[in-house]
Amino acid sequence: MGVSSPNPPVGAVITDLEENILAEGFTQEIGKNHAEREAYENFSQNIPHQIYITLEPCTHFGKTPPCIDLLLEKKPRKVYLGIRDPNPLIQLRDGIHELQKAGIEVEFDSSIQKISRAFLGGFLKRIIKQKPKFFIKVAVSKEGYFTNKERDSFRMTSKETDNFFQTFRSKMDAIVAGPYTTFKDSPSLDYRGYTCYTDSNSDSSMIIDIFYSAFCETIYSSEKTPISDDKRQPYRVFILSPKIFPNQEFFEKQFQINQRTQTKKCIFFCLDTLNIEQEKKLLELTNFPIQYVEVSYLKEKLENFLYSLGCLHVLIEGGNLLYQIFTSDIDYSDEIILIHTQTSISKGMIPKIPFTKMRIRDRFSLSSDKINILYR
Secondary structure (H helix, E strand, O other), X not given: OOOOOOOOOOEEEEEOOOOOEEEEEEOOOOOOOOHHHHHHHOOOOOOOXXXXXXXXXXXXXXXXXXXXXXXXXXXXXXXXXXXXXXXOOHHXXXXXXXXXXXXXXXXXXXXXXXXXXXXXXXXXXXXXXXXXXXXXXXXXXXXXXXXXXXXXXXXXXXXXXXXXXXXXXXXXXXXXXXXXXXXXHOOOOOOOOOOOOOOOOOOHHHOOOHHHHHHHHHHHXXXXXXXXXXXXXXXXXXXXXXXXXXXXXXXXXXXXXXXHHOOOEEEEEEOOOOOHHHHHHHHOOEOOOOEXXXXXXXXXXXXXXXXXXXXXXXXEEEOHHHHHHHHXXXXXXXXXXXXXXXXXXXXXXXXXXXXXXXXXXXXXXXXXXXXXXXXO
């Protein structure tokens, strides 16, 4: 995730007939190897083998040749698959039948399917609904407030939770912040790396979903090096209002991020007309035109714009405007990440999210924080 978009983040593993792993690969950035081709490039032995793939192999020429032709050439004894590819282009050719006709056994495996559905949710939604998958993140105090009455900027989550969401950011294609959050917090929205934990008292055994456990395993593992912060930078999307326009701190932060990463990945959606000076300051930070939009069309325009950029997974970082428009009619495939912290706020603001209409998909702990994954 975070590399292949708009192509799906597919994984492939080659084993011998006793299921010892011999090679593996995942889909590279667009125009480079798909998972199957990457795995075979890492497979130097000419021995009987089988291959596990999270998604049905592609059957058409795009920026790379069809992976089905590679499998027909390499002749694995068996191909284990997670899910079928809903892309209509794939269905123009019956690759599964071609493999079977060539004497290659094909099986859709339920255990691989769980992995596939966890990590390919954004791709499936993109193909089926022409929208990215959204994760709506909200941290609340003991009393259920996401900020105090003054909307001050302060940290509520533990360092461990912050690390978790840094790994999460590295897999996102875009991160979105609302107008008041942008005005008050001057958020960076960039990926800044994380710290590995080799010894943690968190109850990671509570994790039941493979998707979220993968992020925890990353920050708990001493064997994995944090992903370089200049390699995985999501689009930074800011919803703005000229009435609460960002201050100089915000512009300095974004300029420094652009300098460090040698990119201009800011995107600005404005809810009202800006003056010439405001427009000028924003355009210095971005390669995209400023998107003017009414609140009633904000969700639709965001979805369409991020879809056009090839985004599969998008993190909504906060603010009641975004909470309200993204959860009032939330898609089944989208998820709310609700973080219960140990911070206490005597008087504050409750997030405008219909929690009573949500169901729990997963729950786990990170340090003192309790996290529930909700869906509709």
